[in-house]
Amino acid sequence: MHVSRRSFFRRIGAGAVATAAIPALDSFALARGLAFTRAKQPGGPILLDRNENAYGPSPKVIAAIRDAAGSSNRYPRSTEEMEERLAHLHGVQRDQVVLTCGSGEVLRMAAEAFLGPGKKLVEPMPTFESLGKHAKNAGAEVVEVPLTKTYAHDLPAMLRNADAATGLVYICNPNNPTGSLTPREEIEDFLRRVPAGTHALIDEAYHHYVGASSSYASFLDRPVSDPRVIVARTFSKIYGLAGLRVGYAVAAPEVARKLAEERLPVGVNILGMQAAGVALDDTEHVRETAERNRNDRQEFMNQANDRMLRAIDSHANFVLLESGRRVDEVLEFFKKNSIILGRRIPSMEKYVRVSLGTPDEMSEFWRVWDMFLPHKM
Template identity: 35%
Template sequence: MTELPVRLRPEIAALPAYRQGKQAGADAFKLSSNENPFDPLPSVVTAIQSATGVNRYPDASSPRLRARLAERFGVASDSVHVAAGSVSILYQLTQATSGPGDEVVFAWRSFEAYPGLAVVAGATAVTVPCTPDGRHDLVAMAAAVTDRTRIVIVCSPNNPTGPVVTQAEFDAFLDAVPSDLLVVLDEAYAEFVTDPDAVDGRRVLASGRENVVVLRTFSKAYGLAGLRVGYAIGHPRILDAARATGIPLSVTAAAEQAALASLDAEDELLDRVRVIAERRDRLAARLRDAGWDVPQAQGNFVWLPAGERTVEVAAAFEAAGLIVRAFPGDGIRVSVGEEESLDRVVATATATAATT
């Protein structure tokens, strides 16, 4: 390894950069990044194209989008924070709450960006193993909270394994942890959820839990991954702290326009979401029939617990023209893509399941 030309924090120098899903060639299906397979709606494209004046900075607080989201969630505008993707807000909240000697608690395996949050803040990551079926163990997570814990992240549906946290589980968890501990409910895939028992961030906020911040995004269900728009709903003072640590002017005018147009076209967009959710359920059922122990899938992806064979199985998918996301030693996440991809996914999974 080349010697560093400057002095860096050693834990940062050792931290691997975020690994984006591999791009797919012309004859392959990209099923590695949980993207929406549908093209943007014409009305959303028009909104993006109308966002001229790029020689000027955007309005730093995205006021029109915040107002729309505030109305939707029944809160004031200062209870909404918009940033360049919900992961940006996670970094902001971790920076605002945690430093050396503090702890950040989350389930594992979960979203791969979580460990880096603690490292960048100088805090300690405390990982709590998921259950064998890929679910959060909230009882164990509550037990892992100490007087050094500053933030707990709960991902529902869990990325990459797929299951949700139930409303009853989440309510019990909140009762079990200190009321001044920040709990972030990461609901990046909330729109795809069909389980009626799943936790709902709106319900949590309406219950008056002031230590909870709910994260959602326009990247997945709304198909704006390339424009980077995410948002948080929570107590204004908590979100003020996030705003103070964030990079100003990170949400472009085009991104705000596209998000607003997406809300205007929400009925049409959610019809697409229902198509993806139904496609997901069919895919999960077929994969189980093929011999894979697929956990409950409630996002726009399914999980293949390949364990030590993960790299080998992922290579078989790539050879079949299917770009998936491999987590060596654990398993493979397959995004729900085009309808035409399903037979190829199932055929490859069937061939690899025989020796699993």
């Protein structure tokens, strides 16, 4: 069966565009292909389900991917240059940085390095579920501790559940799916009290979306003085590179070596590393994207308030919204109207997580919402 080039790209999306070296692919075609990573699929539904960057990577990054496409027949030779850049950026040594296939790989590596039969993971509930799944796969016990009434991590309760068998405690800050913050001073106090042999994995995937906050600060400086702390970062969110899978861990040298032993061989691809390097340099695009997100988030809250809906105050690129209906009902209605929303949250059955799209996409979201739950203005 003959498949045209246009049909081919429509079927495979950005992933194949990013990994196939096609000499005839000009910059316009590549940019069009990369649009598949944005919130709305060409000719398909609006995607508001995976907390992707609705605005995509910067034009400079798209150009860099185009320039590097001809090298995609080669395996990457080393991650050291990129790790050196990240180390310089964060004021740590190169042997404290481990480049990975997204921050999700950091979570898998940590589970395999520090968990197993007889070990325990203590994590909040709800939170990003990936680490819990990896912990169970490793044969470890998973202890889930409900969030506080303000949706912060209940660190005293997590501490009560941590003992000598606890290999990892997980702190996702801002938390996914609530978008809520846990103050740094509370985390600092928690770290002083956790058992000596327990590592703390702090997931900062949404760090760049926080903005000015008197209570929040990154922990990227902490592994310098505390070898128990591992910080995970990603290029999937603010940098708009979810489809290229680039992330990294910052940890003490001995911990970083142990994590690296669990890393996939030849994992991070050439295009991902090239794109990530250019994305780091384009600080203006990061600033503009963060500002757009703040505006989009505030407009979402305004629209929710107009409808007398409860939305949890978010410091990320998504909002958790109370619908008053079971989430499966909400997801199905929106799917029938060509909008894909976030996952089910077992402990919050009447909430739906909405990733922030562009203003036009969010206008369509609210139009469909008003079909689902009519309201009086």
